[in-house]
Amino acid sequence: MARKISYRQAINEALVQEMERDENVIVLGEDNAGGEGAPGERDAWGGVLGVTKGLYERFPGRVLDTPISESAFVGAAIGAATAGKRPVVELMFIDFMGVCFDQIYNQAAKFRYMFGGNAITPVVIRTMYGAGLRAAAQHSQALYSVFTHIPGLKVVLPATPYDAKGLLIQAIRDNDPVIFCEHKALYDTVGDVPVESYAIPFGEASIVRSGGDVSIVALGRMVAVASEAATELAGAGVDAEVIDLRTTSPMDTDTVLESVEKTGRLVVVDEAPPRCNIATDVAALVASQGFEHLQAPVQMVTAPHTPVPFSAALEDLYIPDPSRVVAAVKLAMEKGS
Amino acid sequence: MSDTLEHRSAEPAELSADQLLDAYRRMRTIRAFEDRVHEEFATGDIPGFVHLYAGEEASAVGICMHLDDGDTIASTHRGHGHCIAKGVDPKPMMAEIFGRRTGTCHGKGGSMHIADLSKGMLGANGIVGAGAPLACGRALAAKLAGNGEVCVVFFGDGASNQGTTLEALNLASVWQLPVIFVAENNGYAETTASSWSVAADNIADRADGFGMPGVIVDGFDFFAVWEVAREAVTRARRGDGPTLMEVKLTRYYGHFEGDQQTYRGDEVERARRDFDCLKWFRTRVTTNGMLDAAALDTIDAEAAALIDDAVAEARSAPLPGREDLETDVYATY
Numbered sequence: 001m002a003r004k005i006s007y008r009q010a011i012n013e014a015l016v017q018e019m020e021r022d023e024n025v026i027v028l029g030e031d032n033a034g035g036e037g038a039p040g041e042r043d044a045w046g047g048v049l050g051v052t053k054g055l056y057e058r059f060p061g062r063v064l065d066t067p068i069s070e071s072a073f074v075g076a077a078i079g080a081a082t083a084g085k086r087p088v089v090e091l092m093f094i095d096f097m098g099v100c101f102d103q104i105y106n107q108a109a110k111f112r113y114m115f116g117g118n119a120i121t122p123v124v125i126r127t128m129y130g131a132g133l134r135a136a137a138q139h140s141q142a143l144y145s146v147f148t149h150i151p152g153l154k155v156v157l158p159a160t161p162y163d164a165k166g167l168l169i170q171a172i173r174d175n176d177p178v179i180f181c182e183h184k185a186l187y188d189t190v191g192d193v194p195v196e197s198y199a200i201p202f203g204e205a206s207i208v209r210s211g212g213d214v215s216i217v218a219l220g221r222m223v224a225v226a227s228e229a230a231t232e233l234a235g236a237g238v239d240a241e242v243i244d245l246r247t248t249s250p251m252d253t254d255t256v257l258e259s260v261e262k263t264g265r266l267v268v269v270d271e272a273p274p275r276c277n278i279a280t281d282v283a284a285l286v287a288s289q290g291f292e293h294l295q296a297p298v299q300m301v302t303a304p305h306t307p308v309p310f311s312a313a314l315e316d317l318y319i320p321d322p323s324r325v326v327a328a329v330k331l332a333m334e335k336g337s
Numbered sequence: 338m339s340d341t342l343e344h345r346s347a348e349p350a351e352l353s354a355d356q357l358l359d360a361y362r363r364m365r366t367i368r369a370f371e372d373r374v375h376e377e378f379a380t381g382d383i384p385g386f387v388h389l390y391a392g393e394e395a396s397a398v399g400i401c402m403h404l405d406d407g408d409t410i411a412s413t414h415r416g417h418g419h420c421i422a423k424g425v426d427p428k429p430m431m432a433e434i435f436g437r438r439t440g441t442c443h444g445k446g447g448s449m450h451i452a453d454l455s456k457g458m459l460g461a462n463g464i465v466g467a468g469a470p471l472a473c474g475r476a477l478a479a480k481l482a483g484n485g486e487v488c489v490v491f492f493g494d495g496a497s498n499q500g501t502t503l504e505a506l507n508l509a510s511v512w513q514l515p516v517i518f519v520a521e522n523n524g525y526a527e528t529t530a531s532s533w534s535v536a537a538d539n540i541a542d543r544a545d546g547f548g549m550p551g552v553i554v555d556g557f558d559f560f561a562v563w564e565v566a567r568e569a570v571t572r573a574r575r576g577d578g579p580t581l582m583e584v585k586l587t588r589y590y591g592h593f594e595g596d597q598q599t600y601r602g603d604e605v606e607r608a609r610r611d612f613d614c615l616k617w618f619r620t621r622v623t624t625n626g627m628l629d630a631a632a633l634d635t636i637d638a639e640a641a642a643l644i645d646d647a648v649a650e651a652r653s654a655p656l657p658g659r660e661d662l663e664t665d666v667y668a669t670y
Contacts, residue, residue: 040601138462139463
């Protein structure tokens with residue numbers, strides 16, 4: 001049975017259901033309950049944006065607040081994962097990867113391969129990314145492509161409440177380290193989510209809208225932007241297919257290539273800056289493996305090559321919006337036709 | 338327990354009347370600025386994350402009173418007070434917080450990233466613990482230049498647990514850098530109590546392990562902060578290396594605007610009543626006859642007027658536009 005809940009609630013529900021199912025699942029991070037050592041309310045925050053609220057009371061001893069010591073507690077989660085726990089550790093903002101990156105990319109990402117397949121590291125690093133909350137240059141970045149670059153890490157970007165729940169459950173059950181990227185502007189979005197537990201396999205893109213004229217590949221918050229553009233394009237007689245990658249590592253290359261084979265045109269929408277991002281990666285994939293199907297150059301809609309600006313007037317220009325996607329699709333439709 | 342130094346509080350008479358008035362003006366301006374940002378934020382017109390310094394004024398001012406234009410400070414996400422104490426103009430600061438083109442950073446930085454290099458204010462910082470290594474670099478440059486300049490890094494009890502901070506403490510001592518590490522312990526890293534998260538009795542106790550003096554300071558007493566900072570700055574200028582000051586204080590507002598502070602019980606009310614560095618300062622300088630209350634009242638009124646003007650100007654200032662989006666980067670694509 002499905003009912004409408006928010007992206008935030010969907011993540012919380014996935015944690016609850018997995019913690020009930022498997023006592024090895026533990027949750028840790030800065031203020032994940034809140035109020036440790038303080039005289040007032042315990043579980044005061046449930047994480048900085050309330051995503052883990054209520055877990056502390058429900059699972060005594062399994063929800064840990066931490067000092068502000070990301071290298072120490074992300075590293076500890078990774079260490080606990082090698083000892084049979086299934087930690088879900090919160091890196092509050094993806095921008096903070098810099099203060100703990102060694103533990104992620106030189107340690108967690110390497111163990112399985114480097115130790116000849118003799119180790120698993122079933123840790124989930126939940127982290128908040130993306131622009132739109134006027135959170136400025138050090139709290140707004142879309143850094144998932146950095147993690148996607150690292151062999152050994154799986155990278156997940158749910159775009160809907162449904163996917164947030166199913167992908168997080170899969171992430172917790174997965175035996176590899178997973179970077180679970182939650183867009184901070186999506187937490188209050190609402191959608192149909194089944195009550196029961198379910199897992200969405202990694203590496204399976206979702207065709208959000210079928211169409212025959214152009215393939216729009218998007219991820220994370222950009223899926224809704226692409227869908228809105230597709231609706232507008234439909235009114236202009238352009239039948240766009242919208243693909244949500246869901247996971248960038250592993251990436252569902254087949255679905256992308258099959259779509260481009262059908263439509264002959266590709267637009268990729270990525271909230272990250274334009275160099276070495278997921279848009280360039282998808283463009284390279286299609287250029288190398290689906291070139292014969294392309295009837296026009298690939299169009300990429302990305303953020304500019306700048307840090308994320310603070311002022312609302314600038315940030316609104318920074319984030320790709322439906323009008324830019326529409327313009328890119330029209331360009332793709334004009335060329336080669 | 339280490340031999341963490343206890344300290345005395347300076348006598349007001351050790352400062353001139355002009356210095357006392359200057360100190361009070363800086364503290365009062367910070368308080369007025371922060372109280373007003375709190376009100377303006379509630380209107381919904383200030384975007385993003387805003388962390389207020391009200392309650393902590395004696396720390397920034399007691400320390401920055403010893404700094405010259407060439408000296409520098411590295412700050413935190415709670416940086417407005419450090420900026421004002423170091424001489425940054427509150428008007429472009431307010432404009433920055435409102436995201437205006439006339440702001441200190443032309444609207445590109447916001448509350449968490451206000452910087453004014455012309456005043457030696459190296460930047461507020463959104464990354465907990467990021468300031469200390471940068472301060473070491475600034476101090477290294479000063480040491481190599483032999484110019485006697487010092488760098489102060491302000492950080493919180495939360496940042497005192499970051500590897501970056503601990504590594505910087507060690508490096509500063511190894512290189513005998515002219516850095517003053519100021520741990521502003523307001524009791525909370527967001528919601529988490531420092532009495533829990535700091536696994537030592539005091540942050541200052543850690544100084545022992547890094548071969549530098551560690552001093553605990555009452556952050557509600559301007560004269561105590563001023564006295565300890567005088568020693569630390571003198572020591573750094575002399576080439577005798579870094580000092581770790583732990584300033585114990587409180588914040589009146591939440592971690593950020595919007596934080597209801599349910600984890601704190603009733604302690605905020607008590608702190609506002611019993612621990613107010615401005616009230617203490619006023620009492621001390623008027624009781625001993627150094628200043629009369631009317632002079633302080635005048636400063637109160639002038640600070641309030643300044644902040645009124647700052648808000649009015651910020652609200653009417655232009656927003657940045659598309660032509661600003663891709664400036665200040667070396668290349669665009």
